[in-house]
Amino acid sequence: MTHLKTLYLERNRLTGQIPDLNLASLGAFNVSYNLLNGSVPEGLRRMPASSFLGMPLCGGPLGPCPGEISPAPAPGQALAPGAHSSSSGGGGGGGGGKKLSGGAIAGIAIGSVAATLLVLGLLLLLCRRCGGKGYNAKDAAVAEMALKDKEVVGAPNGYGGYGAARAAPALAPAAAAAAPAPPSGGKKLVFLGPGPRVYDLEDLLRASAEVLGKGTFGTTYKAVLEMGPVVAVKRLKDSNLPEREFRDKIGAVASLDHPNLVPLQAFYFSKDEKLLVYEYVSMGSLSSSLHGNRGSGRTPLDWVARSGIALAAAKAIQYIHSTSPKASHGNIKSSNVLLSGPSEARVSDHGLAHLVGLAAAPTRASGYRAPEVTDLRKISQKADVYSFGVLLMELLTGKAPAHAVLNDEGVDLPRWVQSVVREEWTAEVFDVELLRDQHVEQEMMELLQLALDCAEQYPDKRPTMSEVVVRIEEIRASSLGSGERRRQQNGHETIESADRSSSMISELQAVGF
């Protein structure tokens, strides 16, 4: 393809050296963020440095390779007229084509050797310094993960619907920018908790990765490790915490241990990359279950499932609150409630709001955010209770907070529920999929009342999470009781009708049928 004008091959996993492409028409060329090495071939040295980012290449726009003298003189031009006019002490200057004197040749030879030694010395010095600080293979490898990005698979992209969005491979540029001096040499994955250490950073980076979604705190990947395990990896953005503080806060997150919390397995810290590795919860989030594809082939969440999920999430938040009066989750919402069984759930992202810092604290989560949280430092336990109330409303109505806007005045989910309820206690507020469970209407009303109590405007009026747990347990027990009663009633009716039919048979037999 000798007429090729544009060739963009960046962000692949091309290895080896760049072949010397003889493409005279080539005007635009880019092989950045591959796994190439060696020197930029002669035919491509006219390209800018930005064509070769993120790789340990040399030559041409990237500066001389070891042993090369910069700028590399073009053949035949080294001794071009005027080039050495000042070094012509031996009479070597003058017109082109003239032969050099022996002294000039000796001078040039000595000069070249001295320059080569100087360059080598400088390179050696640089390499020594690089020991822990220079180009970091791990950071570059971390960058590879981004190169494996695939399309978002049915994951909700925040509040704007469920369209598949392409993840921006933001990792690679960060690592490339870090190449000169990231201070993370030799860093490893730090494992937390007693779980088995069956993989390391290299395994993680070799794993096939798929973007699950982009959230407030970064991008989350599903990584399938070669040896089998599947994990969720969150690449934090905007976390500028110093390492020590980061580690302390991670330690606090890792110390939380509850069956309804998604465990943090490991983390990776470098100046430019912070990765959190979680257990992968395979049944997806409550958000995608409620608002994802509602077409055929989907099992709708019934009352038992929804009330079970509500209880599981409530228990997780209650547990976080029990660890200290100031402890809170800070980002309760349906995409952070992951389904681990038909009516079981686990809460994720605990502690992240505190880990990432205030700059990146949830702004999009306003549908769940308590009205008093104007200052993000005031994410209190009562603010969690408010968010949980909104989550309960979402479970009962099937509406996502930001989608519940009825008109341009911006009515939010709690206000909408309040207004419907104020009119009259009507079944219209409930998700149609829930209305199939007719025997639990009373309990659905009670759970809705609890949701409204949690979403009270004034924090003091909201219940504590312990109270919330108790109330949900009571409501569930009552609904399971009424379900049982109903089943028994049905059974009774069946027995009665069986009795009737047997007597009918005997009557028919009596009349000689």
Ligand SMILES: Nc1ncnc2c1ncn2[C@@H]1O[C@H](COP(=O)(O)OP(=O)(O)OP(=O)(O)O)[C@@H](O)[C@H]1O
């Ligand atoms: N451990 C996990 N297992 C399975 N899926 C997960 C896991 N952690 C997150 N996800 C899913 O990945 C997607 C992106 O999650 P992420 O936490 O990055 O963003 P979010 O929940 O949408 O927003 P936020 O960052 O505000 O919490 C979500 O759909 C979430 O449900």
